[in-house]
Structure formats: C-alpha cells, structure tokens
Amino acid sequence: MKVSKSWLKDLVELDGFENVERLLPMRTIGTKEVTSDFIELDMKGYNRADLLSLRGVAYEVAAITDSKVKFGEPKESEYIWVEKSLDGVKAQVQDEDLVPLYCVAKIEGLKVQASSQDWVKKLEGSGVRSVNNIADVTNLVMLEYGQPLHAFDAGKVQDESIIVRRAKKGEKITTLDGKERELLEDDILITDPKKAIGIAGVMGGKDSEVVEDTQTILLEAAIFDPKSLRKTSQRLGLTSEASKRFYHGLTKKRLLQALDAATKMYEQLGGRLTALTIKGDTEDSIRKIPLTLNKTNSLMGVSLAHNQVEGYLRKLNFSLDALDPDTTASGDSWIISPPYWRLDVEIEEDLIEEAARMYGYENIPSKELPGSPPEKIGQTLFEMIYNLKSSLVDNGFTEVQTYSFFSTKILNNMDYKKDELIKVSNPISSETEYLRNHLWPNLLEVIDKNARQGMEDIAIFEVGKVFKPKENDKSLEKYKLAAALYDNSPNPLPTFYQLLKNFLETLNITLDDNTEHQKTHFHPKRFRRLLLSGTKIGKIGEVHKRATDKFGIAKRVAILEISLEKLNL
Amino acid sequence: MEDKLDGILQSYKTKISSSLSFNELDEIFLSLFGKNGELTIIPKEFSSLSVEEKKVVGPLFNQIKQDLEKAINDKRQEIREEEYKKLDQETIDFNTQVEFKKRKGQLHPLTEFENEITRIFGELGFQRFDAPLIDTDYNNFEVLNIPEDHPARDLWDTLYIDSTKYSVPNGKLLLRTHTSNSQIHIMKNLELPIRAMNIGSVFRHENLDARHEHTFSHFELVYIDKGLSMANLQFLSEYFFKRYLGEDTEVRLRPKYYPFVEPTAGIDALCIFCKGKGCKVCGDLGWIELAGAGMIHPNVLKNGGIDPEVYTGIAWGTGLERILMVKKGINDVRLFRNGDINFLKGVGDESK
Numbered sequence: 045m046k047v048s049k050s051w052l053k054d055l056v057e058l059d060g061f062e063n064v065e066r067l068l069p070m071r072t073i074g075t076k077e078v079t080s081d082f083i084e085l086d087m088k089g090y091n092r093a094d095l096l097s098l099r100g101v102a103y104e105v106a107a108i109t110d111s112k113v114k115f116g117e118p119k120e121s122e123y124i125w126v127e128k129s130l131d132g133v134k135a136q137v138q139d140e141d142l143v144p145l146y147c148v149a150k151i152e153g154l155k156v157q158a159s160s161q162d163w164v165k166k167l168e169g170s171g172v173r174s175v176n177n178i179a180d181v182t183n184l185v186m187l188e189y190g191q192p193l194h195a196f197d198a199g200k201v202q203d204e205s206i207i208v209r210r211a212k213k214g215e216k217i218t219t220l221d222g223k224e225r226e227l228l229e230d231d232i233l234i235t236d237p238k239k240a241i242g243i244a245g246v247m248g249g250k251d252s253e254v255v256e257d258t259q260t261i262l263l264e265a266a267i268f269d270p271k272s273l274r275k276t277s278q279r280l281g282l283t284s285e286a287s288k289r290f291y292h293g294l295t296k297k298r299l300l301q302a303l304d305a306a307t308k309m310y311e312q313l314g315g316r317l318t319a320l321t322i323k324g325d326t327e328d329s330i331r332k333i334p335l336t337l338n339k340t341n342s343l344m345g346v347s348l349a350h351n352q353v354e355g356y357l358r359k360l361n362f363s364l365d366a367l368d369p370d371t372t373a374s375g376d377s378w379i380i381s382p383p384y385w386r387l388d389v390e391i392e393e394d395l396i397e398e399a400a401r402m403y404g405y406e407n408i409p410s411k412e413l414p415g416s417p418p419e420k421i422g423q424t425l426f427e428m429i430y431n432l433k434s435s436l437v438d439n440g441f442t443e444v445q446t447y448s449f450f451s452t453k454i455l456n457n458m459d460y461k462k463d464e465l466i467k468v469s470n471p472i473s474s475e476t477e478y479l480r481n482h483l484w485p486n487l488l489e490v491i492d493k494n495a496r497q498g499m500e501d502i503a504i505f506e507v508g509k510v511f512k513p514k515e516n517d518k519s520l521e522k523y524k525l526a527a528a529l530y531d532n533s534p535n536p537l538p539t540f541y542q543l544l545k546n547f548l549e550t551l552n553i554t555l556d557d558n559t560e561h562q563k564t565h566f567h568p569k570r571f572r573r574l575l576l577s578g579t580k581i582g583k584i585g586e587v588h589k590r591a592t593d594k595f596g597i598a599k600r601v602a603i604l605e606i607s608l609e610k611l612n613l
Numbered sequence: 614m615e616d617k618l619d620g621i622l623q624s625y626k627t628k629i630s631s632s633l634s635f636n637e638l639d640e641i642f643l644s645l646f647g648k649n650g651e652l653t654i655i656p657k658e659f660s661s662l663s664v665e666e667k668k669v670v671g672p673l674f675n676q677i678k679q680d681l682e683k684a685i686n687d688k689r690q691e692i693r694e695e696e697y698k699k700l701d702q703e704t705i706d707f708n709t710q711v712e713f714k715k716r717k718g719q720l721h722p723l724t725e726f727e728n729e730i731t732r733i734f735g736e737l738g739f740q741r742f743d744a745p746l747i748d749t750d751y752n753n754f755e756v757l758n759i760p761e762d763h764p765a766r767d768l769w770d771t772l773y774i775d776s777t778k779y780s781v782p783n784g785k786l787l788l789r790t791h792t793s794n795s796q797i798h799i800m801k802n803l804e805l806p807i808r809a810m811n812i813g814s815v816f817r818h819e820n821l822d823a824r825h826e827h828t829f830s831h832f833e834l835v836y837i838d839k840g841l842s843m844a845n846l847q848f849l850s851e852y853f854f855k856r857y858l859g860e861d862t863e864v865r866l867r868p869k870y871y872p873f874v875e876p877t878a879g880i881d882a883l884c885i886f887c888k889g890k891g892c893k894v895c896g897d898l899g900w901i902e903l904a905g906a907g908m909i910h911p912n913v914l915k916n917g918g919i920d921p922e923v924y925t926g927i928a929w930g931t932g933l934e935r936i937l938m939v940k941k942g943i944n945d946v947r948l949f950r951n952g953d954i955n956f957l958k959g960v961g962d963e964s965k
Contacts, residue, residue, distance in 0.1 A: 069867060070867055070868075071868065072868060073868065074867075074869075074879070074902075088767060088768065089764065089765045089766075089767050089768035089870065090765075090870050091764070091765065091870050091872070092870070270762070270764075271761075271762040274762050274764070275762065291762075291764050292764055342840060342842060343842055343843065343876070343908060343925065344842060344843050344844070344876075345842025345843050345844025345845060345847075346844065391875070391911065393875040393876065393908065393910065393911060394875060396876060397868070397875055397876035397877070400843060400876050401868050401876075405843070405865070405866035405867055405868060405878060406865040406866060406867070408843050408844055408847050408866060409844050409847065410844060410847040410848040410851050411842065411844035411845055411847070411848055412845075412848055413737060413836075413838075413841075413845055413848065413849070414838065414839075414840055414841070414845070415806055415838045415839070416738075417737070417738020417739075417808055418738065418803075418804065418805075418806050418807060418808055419804070420740065421740050421742065421803060421809070423740055423741055425741075425743060426731070426741040426743075430728065433720060433724060434720075436718065437718035437719060437720055438718060439716075439718065440715065440716025440717060440718045441716070441718045442718055442719045442954055442957060442958060443718075443719065443720050443721040443724055443957070444721060444952050444954070444957065445721050445723055445724075445949065445950055446950055446952060447827075447828055447950055448746065448788075448814060448816070448828060466747070466774060466775075467774070467775040468772050468773065468774060468775065468788070469773045469774065469775040469776075469783055469784075470772060470773050470818065471772070472772070472818055472819065472820060472827055476772065476827060486952075489952070490952030490954075493951070493952050493953070494952065494953070494954050494955075497955075499954060499955075501716070502954065503716050503718070504952075504954070508814075509746055509814075511746075511747065520745070520747045520779070521745060521746055521747055531713075535703075535705075537705055537707075538705070538706065538707065538709045538711045539711045539713045541707050542710070542711055542713060543713065555707060567700055567703070567705075568700055568701050569700070569701065569703055569704055569705055570703065570704075570705040572707070586705075588697070588700075589693075589696070589697055589700060590693070590694075590697055593693060
C-alpha cells in the first residue's frame with residue numbers, strides 16, 4: 045500500500061512525517077519504501093485489511109503518533125440516497141453465500157473528461173495512474189475507503205440488468221486488458237441477460253468499459269467471497285489493487301460509505317443518481333472479546349496499569365465495557381469491541397498484541413526463562429551426524445550441501461527411471477522436478493563443476509535426506525551419507541578406502557566378500573557392498589566410466605554411500 | 614546434386630563404420646563439418662539450382678547432415694563401450710597401502726552455524742527434534758492457522774508433490790516451506806514442558822537469483838511451558854544474538870504478522886557493521902531484521918492437544934543463509950548449494 049503523504053495530511057493532524065516514519069515499523073507494519081511523496085507499507089501476507097484504505101491508515105497513524113484524525117465517521121442519515129424515492133436497478137444475485145452484499149447505483153448525465161490536477165496528484169501519490177474522471181472516482185474512493193468499485197457503461201449492459209452468477213463451463217470473457225479469459229464454474233461472474241460483463245472483483249469486461257461518449261454508468265459496490273475470488277485471480281494471474289482488497293476482507297459499513305462518497309463525487313461532476321439497488325444485509329457482525337489485565341501482563345511479561353491498557357485500546361478506537369466489578373474479582377476485566385474496520389482482531393491474544401504495540405515492543409524487558417529444562421530427548425541421530433561429519437573433515441573431506449533434486453544433467457547422464465523418483469507436481473523448472481533418491485550423483489555433479497574450473501584434487505561428502513530410496517519403502521525420506529574422491533588418478537579407490545578405513549571400522553562397517561554385482565553405474569570389479577553385522581548398509585566403489593564420461597569428468601571417481609537409519613551409535 | 618550428396622553419405626558411412634578410434638572419428642568430423650568440410654561448402658552450390666531442384670535437395674541435405682552426425686556419435690559410443698569392456702580386466706585390492714597426501718577438510722558453513730545454534734540454545738535446555746521435509750498441507754499450513762486460500766499463503770510459494778501414487782490427493786503433500794511444520798510433530802510427540810528445536814532445509818517455488826533460492830535452511834525453536842511471555846522471547850533473542858554476533862549486539866522486537874503466533878514479533882539486531890549509524894548493509898536503517906517469532910497462537914496449541922488456558926508457547930525462527938550472508942558478507946545466496954569448493958573453503962578459513 046502506497047500512502048501518499050499529502051493525502052494522509054488531509055486526513056490526520058500531523059506536524060511532519062518524521063514520527064510517522066519512525067513509528068510505523070515499530071508499532072504497526074514494516075515499510076517497503078519511504079520517499080518525500082509517499083510511504084509504502086509492506087503488506088505481503090499481512091492481515092491488516094484496514095491498512096489498505098487511507099482512512100484505516102489515518103486511524104492507525106493518529107493512534108501511534110497521538111494525534112487526531114480530521115474526518116468524522118459518515119452518518120448513515122446523510123447518505124445521498126436517504127429520503128429519496130429512487131427506482132431500483134434490475135439486479136439479481138444467484139448465490140448469496142458468495143455475494144453477501146451487492147449494490148448498484150445508476151448515475152446519469154456524466155461527461156467523460158480528464159480529471160482535475162488535484163485528483164491526478166492524489167492518484168499519482170498513491171501509485172495509481174489517472175484514466176478519466178469517471179474511472180478516477182472509483183480509484184480515489186477505493187484508496188480512501190478501501191472498497192473497490194466498478195463502473196459499467198450502462199448503455200452496453202443489456203436491458204440495464206445485472207445478474208451475478210457462477211460462470212458456465214467454457215464461458216469466456218474479454219477483460220479490460222484486451223485478453224480473452226476462459227472461465228471455470230467456480231468463478232463468480234457479473235453478467236447481463238446476454239453476456240458476461242465482468243469477473244467479480246478481478247477485472248471488468250472490455251465490452252462494458254466506460255469510453256469517451258459514456259453518459260450513464262452502473263456503479264457496482266459489492267462484497268464477494270474472498271476465497272473464491274482469490275482462486276480466480278490467482279488462476280488468471282490477475283492480481284489488482286481491487287482484488288487484493290477483496291481477499292483481505294471488506295466491511296459493509298465502508299462499502300456504503302464508499303458508495304455514498306463516490307455518488308457525491310459524480311454529482312459534483314454533474315451526474316445524477318437515478319436508481320439504486322442494495323441486495324443483502326448491510327449490518328456488520330459485532331465482535332465482543334473478553335480481555336483481562338492479568339492475561340495482558342502475563343503474556344507481555346510487563347506490569348501495565350488498568351488505565352494504561354484502556355488508554356491504548358481507546359486510542360485505537362476500540363470500545364470498552366468494563367465487566368461488572370461485583371462479578372469480577374478486581375474489576376480488571378473488559379468486554380472489548382474492535383472498531384468495525386479492524387477485521388483482524390478476533391481473540392484476546394489479538395487485543396494483547398494491540399496493547400503491546402502501543403506500549404512498544406522495544407520496551408518489553410528481557411526476562412530469564414521460567415521453569416527448568418525438560419528431560420533429555422533422544423539426540424542420537426544428531427550426535428551421530430555431528431560425529432560423522434567431524435570425522436570425515438578430520439580425514440580431509442570437505443562438506444558440500446546440494447539440492448534435494450536431481451538436475452536434468454543427472455537424470456540424463458545416469459539414465460534414471462523417472463517413475464521411480466518422487467515427482468514435484470508444480471516444479472519451478474525441470475531442474476526441480478524430481479527428488480533425489482541417492483546422494484552420490486549430486487557429488488559427481490559437484491566434482492564435474494569444480495574439475496572444469498581446474499581443480500585436480502576433490503574430496504567431498506554430504507549428509508542429507510534422500511527421497512523414496514526403495515519402491516516398497518513406506519517412509520518417503522531417509523538420511524544418507526555420501527563421500528567422493530577425485531584425485532586425478534586412474535584408480536582413486538584404494539586411496540579413498542584408506543582415507544575412510546578408520547571411519548568405517550569405528551562404525552563396524554565391513555566390506556562384503558562377495559565381489560559380484562550388476563550395478564550399471566559402477567565399475568564391474570572395483571565395487572563392494574558395505575555390511576553392518578551382515579546386512580547391507582551401503583556401497584563403496586568406482587563410478588562406471590560410462591557415467592563419468594557423460595559428465596565429461598576426465599579421470600575416475602570413487603564414491604561411498606551409506607544409510608544412516610541403520611547405523612546405531 | 615542428389616547423386617553427389619548420396620555419394621558423400623555412402624563413402625562417409627563406410628569410413629565411419631570402419632574407424633577404430635576417437636582420433637579417426639574427429640578427423641572424419643572435421644572433413645565433413647569443419648571450415649572447409651564437404652558438407653560445409655556444398656550449400657554454396659545450391660544457388661545454381663532451380664526452385665524445383667532446391668525443394669528436393671534442401672531436405673535431402675539436412676537429412677544427410679543429421680544421419681552422418683548420428684553415425685559419428687553412435688560410433689563414438691560404440692568405441693567407448695568397447696573400451697568399457699576392458700574395465701573387466703582392471704582390478705582392485707582394498708588392502709594395498711597407498712601413500713596419500715594430507716588434505717584439509719572443512720565443514721559446510723551451514724553446518725558450522727547449525728552446530729552453533731545447537732550449542733547456544735542447548736545451553737538453555739533446548740534439544741533437537743527431526744521433522745519431515747515432505748509433509749502434509751495440514752501439518753505445514755492448516756494446523757498453523759493457515760487454512761486454504763488464506764491471504765497469508767502468499768508468504769509461502771509452495772512446491773507440491775505429485776502424490777496420487779501415495780494415495781494422497783494432489784495438493785495435499787508438499788515440500789515443507791518452513792521449519793514450522795515441526796511444531797505439530799513436536800507437540801504431538803514430546804511431553805510438556807517442551808524445549809525443542811528443528812533445523813533443516815525448506816523449499817519455495819522461487820526462481821533463482823543472487824537473493825532468492827528455492828532451497829534454504831531454517832531454524833525453529835518451540836518452547837511450551839506455563840507462564841511464558843514476550844519478555845522471555847526478548848531474552849531468547851538477546852541470548853542467541855549476543856552469543857552468535859557478539860556481546861555488544863542489541864536486539865529489539867517489532868510488530869509482524871504470522872498466522873500461527875499471536876502476538877507476533879519480528880526480531881531486529883543492531884547492524885553489526887555500523888552499530889546503528891546506518892550503512893549499506895542495513896539499508897541506512899541501523900537495524901537488520903534477522904528472525905521472526907511470537908507467542909504460539911492458542912489455536913495451534915489446541916491443534917497440538919495442549920490447553921492454551923494452562924500453557925503458553927514461544928516459537929522462534931530464522932533463516933540460516935540470511936544471517937550468514939550478513940555476518941560473513943556473502944552476496945549470493947546460491948553459493949551455499951552450488952558446490953563451489955573454493956567458496957566453501959574460503960568461508961570456512963575466514964571464520965577461523
């Protein structure tokens with residue numbers, strides 16, 4: 045959210061921005077960029093829907109800087125449609141669960157023009173491009189109130205009649221950006237009796253766009269199911285300023301305020317409100333959340349006074365009802381209602397976070413941990429890995445960590461059967477499509493890379509997880525250890541074995557006497573299975589020249605790989 | 614022209630199949646495709662052909678080019694396979710004593726850091742707990758108060774496992790996006806009170822560049838006991854960063870949002886380079902965000918079978934690469950996993 049400084053100044057009594065810039069990250073939310081014109085809030089993944097409106101930001105800034113907002117909450121009795129006898133716009137909502145509130149206002153007598161300099165400046169300060177006076181009203185109101193609006197050219201809506209419904213299979217629409225979009229049955233569509241005129245909350249249709257000669261518009265203000273909308277916008281890759289606000293959550297109060305504000309702005313432009321339809325319940329649900337001083341202090345680890353907590357919450361426009369002192373022990377309990385624009389506050393811990401923010405996280409002292417450490421849990425695996433790694437380093441090996449995937453190079457060079465590997469269903473590229481079921485091929489790739497840069501002596505190892513090493517195995521992942529030696533010699537295995545002899549002996553690992561094997565990736569003779577009290581635990585051998593040739597590794601490579609699961613230390 | 618091309622094809626096919634070494638094949642390749650190779654110069658004669666002839670000769674030429682290339686490659690492989698047969702004569706004696714030089718080994722910087730974390734938090738009684746890298750959507754997200762289609766899912770671009778083979782619907786099995794998947798495993802498997810930690814790889818659907826990786830290492834600490842507070846969270850943060858970055862390190866908490874903790878805190882350390890004055894490393898802020906933490910959300914405790922009325926919890930986590938990059942001045946996150954041994958040795962030497 046880009047907050048225009050000059051616009052914010054219109055809404056809050058501020059001397060300057062030094063305090064705002066310092067306090068926002070300390071009390072509210074991180075800032076992405078701060079310039080002389082704007083402050084950009086880092087909204088990624090954040091739950092503060094209120095901060096997607098300048099009014100919400102104004103309330104927050106006023107609370108943390110101890111200043112006042114310059115605007116009052118609009119009175120419902122002053123809404124432009126009150127005490128007017130207006131026709132209704134023909135509108136039908138087929139699925140009220142997906143569209144809890146849907147409003148359309150018909151505004152006539154407009155003339156499409158460029159916006160005033162004042163409007164252009166406000167929009168630009170907020171990172172939004174000015175289009176024309178009609179479209180700019182919807183954006184200005186969205187920025188101030190957080191409620192997205194959409195204006196349809198009434199002349200292009202068949203019969204001036206709107207039906208909100210789910211898309212039909214195979215239905216298509218050309219959106220404002222000129223692209224044809226294919227829709228799924230889960231998408232919510234705005235339609236007229238003949239065709240789709242917009243994808244709800246995501247983008248309007250090209251056909252019903254406001255153009256130069258538009259005089260009458262149908263202005264839509266609605267709340268759509270955020271989940272459905274999020275799915276649609278992600279599938280189509282259409283994330284807009286509007287869709288963001290829809291899926292962060294909207295309030296009915298702000299929706300009506302926005303509709304009122306926009307209509308009044310259109311009247312200033314010479315338009316007239318001639319018809320209005322409001323479909324759905326216009327009351328927001330009110331939350332009542334209990335809070336105790338005791339819990340506040342114990343969760344924060346401080347000792348705030350009764351009045352301090354009350355003061356913080358009041359500054360944030362929370363309304364407080366003290367519980368009847370006769371029924372509570374100390375009178376330090378409240379029932380709290382968050383202001384309607386704070387959809388993120390739901391439970392007592394949320395309220396405590398509000399108090400903690402206002403107190404200042406940085407003022408929370410450091411306190412030693414209470415209680416005593418619990419009983420030891422088994423650390424064998426980690427201690428074993430620690431010891432194995434130390435021992436290999438002592439023997440001259442360097443540890444590498446490689447990806448959990450097999451690169452395409454490995455898949456091709458080793459001729460792996462892909463259907464035996466675990467597959468990623470949405471890989472970033474073919475390099476992250478298959479999970480490794482061995483470690484040593486990745487070591488081969490590391491050797492190749494470093495040998496290409498002229499390194500002539502490479503002794504490396506890796507400890508890590510491999511995935512689904514055996515088809516009949518229930519567990520999807522297992523720890524393995526692999527080591528490799530490339531020493532520019534035609535026969536590195538004896539040296540490799542000497543380097544590891546003590547290491548293997550300490551682990552009670554022995555070479556299998558049986559020298560026969562059918563492994564195509566290994567030298568026909570220079571290979572042995574490794575045994576731990578008679579059972580297979582891994583292998584040691586020279587990588588078959590066919591494999592090293594494919595990588596372009598000039599000299600021979602010796603490797604070892606063992607399963608850690610079977611080791612017990 | 615067609616005859617001429619066919620002549621080249623036939624004569625070279627014979628040459629190729631009778632050649633016995635890579636050298637011979639290299640020579641054949643050059644006389645075909647080299648600067649003055651027969652197939653290199655022949656297209657110059659095409660200009661004199663009629664349109665009709667070109668229609669025939671063009672495709673024929675391409676076909677012959679491909680055939681000969683393939684023939685050379687096949688022959689190369691054939692020669693190799695012949696050589697591979699000789700491997701049968703090679704032997705191995707595991708008992709030969711060989712002279713070998715003394716090499717200097719080196720732990721990976723991520724392991725060194727992991728060992729430091731284990732040691733420092735071990736002093737406070739925290740113990741390691743292993744958690745799966747392939748986990749369910751439920752354990753990685755839902756249990757952590759992040760239902761499907763929660764806007765906070767934007768924070769974690771996820772790699773999913775093609776899971777129908779394992780009787781799990783697609784989209785329900787994934788590569789863990791954070792070590793927070795360990796929370797539910799820890800709560801379900803350990804007795805209260807709990808002081809546990811999980812360290813390991815996490816995965817994101819992220820294109821690679823100097824600042825983005827699809828694989829990186831996370832650390833998560835899960836602390837559940839009676840009466841824990843944000844003041845303990847401050848203590849843990851200070852305890853760790855003072856020991857890891859130096860006793861003069863200052864640490865502060867800031868508001869932040871993760872759905873599985875409430876209140877949530879971001880953890881800043883005073884920039885270790887400029888000590889708060891503002892420099893390039895900290896983007897003139899004086900502070901660097903190095904970790905995230907919070908009081909475990911009551912819903913998460915409930916999901917783990919723990920009564921939030923009796924117990925409170927702290928979750929504290931960080932990315933290992935991020936801190937190492939700041940501490941050691943590493944400017945490309947890909948260096949940790951691309952197997953560049955010179956880099957790995959360099960970082961190791963520097964830290965000694």
